[in-house]
Amino acid sequence: MKKGDKTREHIIIKSAELFNQQGYAGSSMNDIIAATGIQKGGIYRHFSGKDEIALEAYDYAASQVGRRIAETMDREASAAGRLLAYFRAYEDAVNDPPFIGGCPLQNTAVESDDTHPALREKARQSLHRTLMQMKGIIHDGIRTGEFKANIDTDALAAFALSLMEGGIMMSKLEGNNRYMHMNIATFTAYLQQCCSNGQERSS
Template sequence: MTKGEQTRRFIIKQSAELFNQHGYAGSSLSDITLATGIKKGGLYRHFASKDEIAVEAFNYACQIVGGKIEEAVQKGETSYDKLMAYFRVYEHAAESPPFIGGCPLLNTAVESDDSHPLLRSKAQESSGRTLDGIREIVEQGRASGEFRADVNAEALAMLTLSLLEGGIMLSRLEGSNRPMQLNIESYSSYLKQFCLK
């Protein structure tokens, strides 16, 4: 990796943490220069605009979180274990989320809903990939006979992501892991009662 590539990666990492904590609108180029120690001219040698930094920062944050989820999912022996792994990664959402500032998908989706079409599009792509991954696990569970044949993979994927993101949001808002713990218990009970054979 060249020095220029290292600098670019450093800017992305620092900006990802900044944006995920303070939002895109709440983070100026001056904030990025403070976080990185690189002057605006130096930033512009690597990026054309704040928007470009924001997109790369979002991709970086999602890669970090996605890697942690994938690692947890791979450790699961059953489809049930793999689905629960999504929640275990965010089990301590209030004080130690897998990425500083919480869930980049949730934060970006909420902030960019009406204000930033490019970031909204990136959040939609990330949501779609997450739903696809969950749906695949459900389909594997049906194919192996672990889950009932009538389980709707698309509906269960949507429920899973909704409970996950809702638990993250409420835990961060409350400053307590209690909402996520309740969602973990409720989701586990739901799977055992309505999905597992």
């Protein structure tokens, strides 16, 4: 990788960590300079401004979360196990989330709802992508006979993501993973009712 590309990547990574902890509105160019150790002129050689950095930083943060979930999912053989992998990636949401500062989708969706349309669209796309991935897993489970054929895939995917995001938010707010752990147990029990044989089948 060329030096210029490394510098650009460094700015994206450090800015992603900054935005996911302090928020977009709460982070100034001076904060980015402090986080990266690169002067304003050096940053502007690579980006037109904070908006451009924020959009690429979001993509980076989301990719890191996706990688952790994929790694967790790779250890699962069943559809139920793969759905639970999303939760287990955030099992230690307080101390060891997939990306520093918590869930980029959640953080960005809340902050940018009425303030930053481009970032809001990034979060909306992530939401759609995650739900589609979950629905794909559910469809696989139905196709293989693991899940009951009459399952509402849209409803189950929405329930899964809502339960996961709620667990992350409540655990981070309280500084204790108990809500995430309770939601994992709740979703595990719910998936057992969705399985054709009434039991979760995971590796």
